[in-house]
Amino acid sequence: MEKQPEASLAIQVLPKTASGEELIRIVDAVIAYLKGTGLTTFVGPFETTVEGDFEKLCEVARESQLLCIREGADSVSAYMKWAYNPRGGVWSIDKKVAKHHG
Numbered sequence: 001m002e003k004q005p006e007a008s009l010a011i012q013v014l015p016k017t018a019s020g021e022e023l024i025r026i027v028d029a030v031i032a033y034l035k036g037t038g039l040t041t042f043v044g045p046f047e048t049t050v051e052g053d054f055e056k057l058c059e060v061a062r063e064s065q066l067l068c069i070r071e072g073a074d075s076v077s078a079y080m081k082w083a084y085n086p087r088g089g090v091w092s093i094d095k096k097v098a099k100h101h102g
Contacts, residue, residue: 013068
């Protein structure tokens with residue numbers, strides 16, 4: 001049986017930028033970072049969900065915001081939803097959405 005992830009993070013970053021194109025460029029950079037973490041990632045139309053170890057997800061949440069600033073945003077708002085269960089794990093992304101994407 002597949003090991004359940006310890007935590008799941010849904011994150012939406014909204015960098016403050018001068019244009020919509022610049023906002024999309026920065027959000028795309030954050031999504032590329034999230035995909036590059038090696039964690040299971042699911043990109044949705046409003047947020048990206050990442051699952052794995054709680055401490056790693058805390059690092060990912062922090063870095064996502066800092067990346068927006070490094071990419072040129074004046075400021076950033078981030079909206080996050082967390083699920084954390086260190087003893088039994090949380091349902092995986094696949095378990096939650098596979099039946100809707102088949």
